Amino acid sequence: METTAPLLQPSNIKQLAESLEFRSIPCNYIHSTNNSSESSATDPRDSNLIPIVDFSLLTSHDPHQRSTAIHHLTKACQDWGFFMVVNHGIPENLMKAVIDSTHEFFNLPEEEKLEYAGKHVLDPIRFGTSFNASKENVFFWRDYLKVFVHPHFHSPTKPQGYRGSMAEYSEKIRKVARKLLAGISESLGLEESFLDKALNLESGLQIFVGNYYPPCPQPELTMGMPPHSDHGLLTLLIQNQVGGLEVQHQGKWINVNALPNSILVNTGDHLEIFSNGKYKSNVHRAVVNNKETRISIVTPHGPSLETVLRPASPLVDKDSSPAAYIPMKYRDYLELQQSNILDGKSCLERVKIPNN
């Protein structure tokens, strides 16, 4: 007979998953809503429908190629809020190095990781478990490391080599994000540089998040991360060979089967605000499995912390498309989202003007 593990206040999921004392998960990790068939991803072929953006076309000097890429970006942002980027030019070995070092970080002795146990959501380096364990009653099957890498670069000192690969990867992925945002600016009918300038991307906030999802004996009962949208403009994600990201599309969950070496991108709440609701932020979640540890490296890109987020003025018309969101400083939004429980688009709802 299976034994049920006692209720535990988690220090982290890695320790819990490695504990051999139980074969069923503690009840404070059970998310019953994940049990119903209607909430699970359905046809694996749906992943083939996910839009693909060829980065080499976007950066091409041939205007025809670039406009094809902008067209793909427009469709992807409008219909999905999610797409895969191919031919982005980030070396595969750099992506692998940063994933491997992140895995090594989570394998460090507990006391070394706990040096980074963050107290405040704006601490530049923060190791923790679930999403916000101090506020949650039911936890997520995930440990995380969150590092602010721009405009000021921080990094843990261990494992060896992590600082270097984190710095190089962060810089390269930021360039990709800015080029995508320039294309998105154009896709909204604005100047290519409009978004970059209006939101001070030169000193924009970039966070490097390492997510660690160990194997779970009852993956169907729990969740790595709940359905949510991200703060910021765009989030770029890479992972080890293990899938688990699911995106919501037309009311269905689609399990993302990443193309080899691709970058997975989702639109965040601040792109929804900036576009005055034209590009809705994507809702996604992470599921876990019973076989392999999954590592994802997630980099949200936002404006500078002091920027006040509001719809872009050329996209607002007081009669035909009034501003649909209340202005709020990015710093305040980030604090609000990160210090509450993560629940769908609940944070964005707070700044939405009713009847829009």
Ligand SMILES: O=C(O)CCC(=O)C(=O)O
């Ligand atoms: O690990 C994943 O696939 C999703 C992670 C995520 O959504 C996040 O860190 O915001």
Ligand SMILES: [Fe+2]
């Ligand atoms: Fe996310």
